[in-house]
Structure formats: structure tokens, C-alpha cells
Amino acid sequence: MTLLIAVTLFTLAVFLGLELISKVPATLHTPLMSGSNAISGITLIGALVSAGADHSTLTTVLGFFAVVLATINVVGGFVVTNRMLSMFTKRKKRES
Amino acid sequence: MSRANVIDLGYLVAAVLFIVGLKGLGRPRTAPRGNLMGATGMLIAVLVTLVDQSILSYQFLAIGLALGIAIGALLALRVQMTSMPELVALFNGFGGGASVLVAASSFIEINELGNSTGQIAVAAAVTSLVGAMTLSGSMIAFGKLQGRLKWNGFRGLPIVRILVALVSLAFAVQIGGFQPEGQLSLWLLIAGGFLLGILCAVPIGGADMPVVIALLNALSGVAASTTGFVLDNSLLIIAGSLVGASGLVLTQIMCKAMNRSLLDVLFGAAPSAVDSGDDIYGDQVTSTSAEEIAMLLELAERVVIVPGYGMAVAQAQHAVRELMQTLQASDVEVSFGIHPVAGRMPGHMNVLLAEAEIDYEHLLDMDQVNPTFKRADVTIVIGANDVVNPAARNDPDSPIAGMPILDVDDSRTVVVVKRSLSPGFAGIANPLFIADNTLLYFSDAREGILEVTKALTES
Numbered sequence: 001m002t003l004l005i006a007v008t009l010f011t012l013a014v015f016l017g018l019e020l021i022s023k024v025p026a027t028l029h030t031p032l033m034s035g036s037n038a039i040s041g042i043t044l045i046g047a048l049v050s051a052g053a054d055h056s057t058l059t060t061v062l063g064f065f066a067v068v069l070a071t072i073n074v075v076g077g078f079v080v081t082n083r084m085l086s087m088f089t090k091r092k093k094r095e096s
Numbered sequence: 097m098s099r100a101n102v103i104d105l106g107y108l109v110a111a112v113l114f115i116v117g118l119k120g121l122g123r124p125r126t127a128p129r130g131n132l133m134g135a136t137g138m139l140i141a142v143l144v145t146l147v148d149q150s151i152l153s154y155q156f157l158a159i160g161l162a163l164g165i166a167i168g169a170l171l172a173l174r175v176q177m178t179s180m181p182e183l184v185a186l187f188n189g190f191g192g193g194a195s196v197l198v199a200a201s202s203f204i205e206i207n208e209l210g211n212s213t214g215q216i217a218v219a220a221a222v223t224s225l226v227g228a229m230t231l232s233g234s235m236i237a238f239g240k241l242q243g244r245l246k247w248n249g250f251r252g253l254p255i256v257r258i259l260v261a262l263v264s265l266a267f268a269v270q271i272g273g274f275q276p277e278g279q280l281s282l283w284l285l286i287a288g289g290f291l292l293g294i295l296c297a298v299p300i301g302g303a304d305m306p307v308v309i310a311l312l313n314a315l316s317g318v319a320a321s322t323t324g325f326v327l328d329n330s331l332l333i334i335a336g337s338l339v340g341a342s343g344l345v346l347t348q349i350m351c352k353a354m355n356r357s358l359l360d361v362l363f364g365a366a367p368s369a370v371d372s373g374d375d376i377y378g379d380q381v382t383s384t385s386a387e388e389i390a391m392l393l394e395l396a397e398r399v400v401i402v403p404g405y406g407m408a409v410a411q412a413q414h415a416v417r418e419l420m421q422t423l424q425a426s427d428v429e430v431s432f433g434i435h436p437v438a439g440r441m442p443g444h445m446n447v448l449l450a451e452a453e454i455d456y457e458h459l460l461d462m463d464q465v466n467p468t469f470k471r472a473d474v475t476i477v478i479g480a481n482d483v484v485n486p487a488a489r490n491d492p493d494s495p496i497a498g499m500p501i502l503d504v505d506d507s508r509t510v511v512v513v514k515r516s517l518s519p520g521f522a523g524i525a526n527p528l529f530i531a532d533n534t535l536l537y538f539s540d541a542r543e544g545i546l547e548v549t550k551a552l553t554e555s
Contacts (some may be wrong), residue, residue: 001328001330002279003215004098006215006324006325006328006330006333009330009333009334009337010321010325010333012338012349013102013321013333013336013337013341014338014339014340014341014487015340015341015344016341017118017337017338017339017340017341017342017344018342018344018345018478020115020118020119020124020338020342020459021118021341021342021345021346022267022345024121024122024124024345024346025123025124025415026410026434026442026443026446026459026461027124027443027446027450027456027459028123028124028127028443028446028549029346029349029441029442029443029446030121030180030184030260030441030442030443030444030446030447031121031127031131031443031447032121032122032127032342032346032443033309033310033343033346033441033442033443034180034183034184034187035118035121035130035131035134035183036118036121036313036317036338036339036343037119037184037187037188037191037313037316037339038135038138038187038314039114039117039118039134039137039138039317039335039338039339040191040313040317040319040320040335040336040340041121041138041187041190041191041320042114042138042141042320042331042332042335042336043191043192043194043195043198043319043320043323043332043336044141044142044194045141045142045329045331045332046195046198046202046323046324046326046327046329046332047160047194047197047198047200048142048145048146048148048151048157049145049148049150049200049327050113050197050201050202050205051156051157051160051201051497052148052150052152052153052154052156052157053150053151053152053205054152054153055205055208055209056204056205056208057204058201058204059201059204060156061102061195062198062200062201062204062369063156063197063198063201065160065197066193066194066195066197066198066201067156067157067160067161067164067194067216067415068160068163068164068167069164069190069191069193069194069197070164070190070191070194070198071160071161071163071164071165071168071532072164072167072168072171072187072190073163073168073170073187073190073191073194074138074168075165075168075169075172076166076167076168076169076171076172077168077187077517078131078134078135078138079168079169079173080133080171080175080180080183080187080495081121081126081131081170082131082135083172083173084177084180084447084450085127085128085131086128087447087450087451087453088124088127088450088456089128090175092327
């Protein structure tokens with residue numbers, strides 16, 4: 001990937017992100033934050049390569065801790081978001 | 097199909113799922129599905145990464161993943177809704193920290209293989225700085241939210257902050273421009289970023305926390321995105337910048353709700369605290385009792401409840417629900433007025449009230465609720481202060497002048513449930529407390545509301 005392509009992806013994704021999130025109701029501010037936070041844990045895939053590449057002890061150790069932190073971020077983020085959102089829907093179901 | 101193609105295709109599917117998932121998270125009906133889509137995208141991304149041929153040994157990966165899953169699930173399942181701001185801060189920090197570690201590890205590896213380029217060096221430098229700031233800033237926010245960290249900085253802090261920023265910048269330039277192989281510079285840069293995050297977060301007060309949490313969320317995304325530039329990985333770039341942009345939108349919403357710019361929150365001097373409340377208000381305050389409030393509520397037709405951080409601290413949300421049900425049983429119309437920055441993170445009050453099973457159709461945001469205060473017989477303010485301070489509207493010299501507030505003083509009677517007269521975060525007197533139509537009910541939010549409900553049912 002050339003630098004220009006990388007910058008293009010970056011710019012387009014930023015504009016897309018700005019469009020996607022405008023006009024979100026306040027009720028969803030926290031779930032949106034924890035859910036998008038879980039997505040930012042995507043750094044996990046970089047961590048997996050670092051930890052598994054067997055380059056040197058230092059890079060493996062750094063990669064290992066990155067895997068742990070990123071996995072906590074990803075799993076915790078999605079699970080807690082799901083927990084919050086199910087509080088909203090539970091009520092809906094009981095009413096109908 | 098080659099392995100590389102499988103991975104790239106998997107990443108494409110994951111990117112689409114992230115985009116559709118984020119869109120789904122923006123609407124109440126589609127939000128649970130949106131979250132699930134995001135999680136599915138992540139699972140696909142991880143699975144295709146595992147077939148990457150540069151991964152040679154799997155035992156560390158298995159241990160790391162297992163540890164992360166166990167800790168993450170445990171934290172997410174056991175956290176109380178009132179502690180949600182702390183958990184979100186913690187996760188933001190972990191994301192930033194992971195990005196730093198990945199960038200450092202890859203940068204070292206790439207250098208030792210002799211494949212470094214200017215692009216990689218610059219990206220590694222930016223990731224180190226942003227990621228380390230996210231990590232330490234989140235830790236400080238976590239400590240402050242838990243109430244364990246009381247330190248608010250020292251006198252020369254702004255100057256020290258500028259110095260550290262300049263030194264860090266020098267290391268970054270050194271890594272990016274002149275000395276791409278500088279491993280030592282990278283570590284020093286990470287240390288500088290860590291220090292800078294502490295120095296930026298320490299002076300920030302509780303009421304600014306929603307802005308800070310939203311900003312840290314954005315920064316964790318930015319760090320992931322720049323890590324993508326180090327690794328030449330398109331999915332990291334796309335997913336990271338999506339999160340960075342959406343975090344920025346949220347930060348902007350929070351700033352607007354406080355009538356402060358982001359720079360003001362981060363670098364502006366926080367309004368200094370004044371003397372304790374009793375001196376300001378003297379004996380102009382009218383205090384009341386649970387029985388008196390119950391009598392007022394019996395005669396009311398329309399009641400608005402305005403919750404604030406005090407409700408979260410006292411865990412009063414279930415007591416508030418009981419009060420609402422008691423009132424509704426006698427045909428009183430009850431709604432909730434929620435200020436965007438009430439509490440310690442965006443949407444904090446909404447989450448707590450949802451936990452107490454209060455339907456979100458009763459929750460009105462600022463623009464919806466403000467015109468209705470004129471028709472409200474009683475407005476009950478529970479542990480909120482600055483967001484209902486009429487000085488923001490009337491007094492151009494007030495430190496919070498211009499901040500949009502909830503116009504609770506328009507209602508016929510205002511009942512303020514408060515433990516004491518201590519000023520809010522902004523440290524400014526609240527003329528609402530001495531207004532003719534305001535009654536103060538000195539109590540812990542939970543105990544107080546329970547007393548009122550009891551008085552209502554007994555009468």
C-alpha cells in the first residue's frame with residue numbers, strides 16, 4: 001500500500017465516521033462510545049502478528065501484552081455495550 | 097486464492113461490518129444489532145489474521161487471548177451501571193496502550209530487519225505519543241472518577257506541560273526525520289507522551305469529565321489508525337479513523353452543551369473554587385421536609401425530575417423509579433429532564449435510568465424539556481447543580497455564562513435534593529437555591545427520595 005492510498009483510506013473513513021454519528025440521541029451516547037471503543041480495539045490484529053512473529057524476545061513480550069490489553073478492550077467493550085443495550089430492549093418487550 | 101487474498105477479503109468484510117454496525121448503534125431500534133455486527137467484524141478480522149504466514153508460534157497468542165477474554169468479560173459482566181464511566185475510561189486506556197505496544201514492537205522489528213521508511217517512523221512516533229497520552233490520561237480519569245485521586249496539579253503545571261510537549265516533539269522529529277533507527281528516542285517519546293497525558297488530565301474537574309471521556313475515546317481510535325500506517329494495514333486505518341471521527345463528534349456535542357471549546361477544557365484554567373456555600377447563601381435558603389414535598393406532589397399534575405451526578409453517587413436511580421411509579425399511580429404526569437453533560441460521561445443519566453427500568457420515552461433532552469418547565473407544578477432536582485444554575489443565563493460575568501441550562505426555575509415549585517450547600521464543580525453560587533419558588537431538601541439522594549415516596553404512600 002502506498003502512502004497516498006493509506007492517506008486516502010484515512011481521509012474517507014474520517015468523513016464517513018463524521019456522517020455516521022451525527023444526530024445520535026442522548027440515550028445512546030454511552031453505548032455508542034463503548035461500542036465504538038471496542039472497535040478501536042482492532043489494534044488487536046496488529047498485536048497478534050507482533051506476538052506471533054517470533055522476531056525477538058522483546059518484540060514478542062511487547063506483542064503479548066498488546067494482545068492482552070487489546071483483547072480486554074474488544075471483549076469487554078462489546079459485552080458491556082450488549083449489557084447496556086439489553087436493558088433498553090428488555091423494557092420494550094415487556095410492554096408489548 | 098492465496099493467503100494474502102483471504103486476509104484482505106476478510107478485512108474488507110470486517111470493515112463493512114464496522115461501518116454498518118456503527119450506523120446501527122446510532123438508533124435505539126437497531127443498536128443491539130449494530131453492536132453484534134461490530135463484534136462479528138472483529139471476530140472475522142481476528143480469525144483471518146491468525147492464518148497470516150508471519151505468525152510462527154501460537155502459544156503466546158492463545159495465552160494472551162484467553163487472559164484478555166477472561167479479564168474483559170469479567171469486568172464487563174460485573175461492573176455496576178454507576179461505575180460505567182470508570183470502565184469506559186479504563187477500556188479507552190487499554191486500547192491506547194495496546195496501540196503503543198504494537199507500534200513499538202513493529203517499529204523495532206522493522207528496523208532490525210532494515211526495512212524502515214520515513215512513513216513508518218513518523219507513524220510510529222505519532223502512535224507512541226497519542227497512544228501513551230490516551231493510556232495515562234485514561235488512568236488519571238479512572239482515578240478521578242473512582243474518587244481516589246484528588247490531586248489537581250500544581251502552580252507551574254501549564255509551563256511544565258508545554259516543556260514536556262516540546263521535548264516530546266523533539267524526540268518525534270528525531271525519530272521521524274533524522275534517525276529512523278532510534279529505539280531509545282522511541283522509548284523516550286513514549287515516556288514523554290505518558291507524562292503529557294498525566295499533565296493534561298490532572299487539572300480537569302469532574303464536570304468536564306464527559307468531554308474528557310469522549311475525547312479519550314476519539315484518541316484511542318486515532319492511535320489505532322496511526323498504528324495501521326506503521327503496519328501498512330488498511331483495516332486498522334479504516335476502523336481507527338471511524339472511531340476517531342465518531343469520538344470527535346461526541347466530544348463536540350459535549351463541548352457545545354457546556355459552551356466551552358475543547359481547548360478551554362484542556363488548557364483553560366478551571367474556574368477557581370470559592371468559599372463554602374453557607375457563607376454565600378446565609379439564611380436566605382428555605383429548607384423543607386419529606387412530608388412537605390409529599391404534600392406538594394399530591395397537589396401536582398405535572399412533575400419533572402432533573403437528575404445529576406448526585407443521583408449516580410447515591411445510587412438513587414431505583415428509588416427514583418419507585419417515586420415515579422407512585423406518582424403515576426395517582427395520575428401525575430412524570431418526565432425526566434436530562435442535560436447532555438449531567439453526570440460524568442455522555443449519556444450517563446440515561447444509562448442509570450435505563451438500569452432502573454425507566455422507559456426512555458419519559459426521558460427528555462434539554463431542547464424538549466425546557467419549554468415544558470412553565471407547565472410543571474413541581475420540579476425535583478436530584479444532585480444536579482451547575483446544569484440548573486440560572487446565573488449561566490442571567491449573569492454575563494458568571495464563569496459559566498452562556499452555558500445552556502435546564503430552566504427549572506420556570507416551574508411553579510423547585511425542590512432541590514442536595515446533601516449540603518457546597519458549590520458545584522464550577523465553584524460558583526447558584527441563585528436557584530435562594531429563589532422564592534425553591535425549596536431545599538437536605539438529604540442523601542437515595543434516602544431522601546425513599547422518604548418522600550414513603551410519605552406519599554402513607555398519606
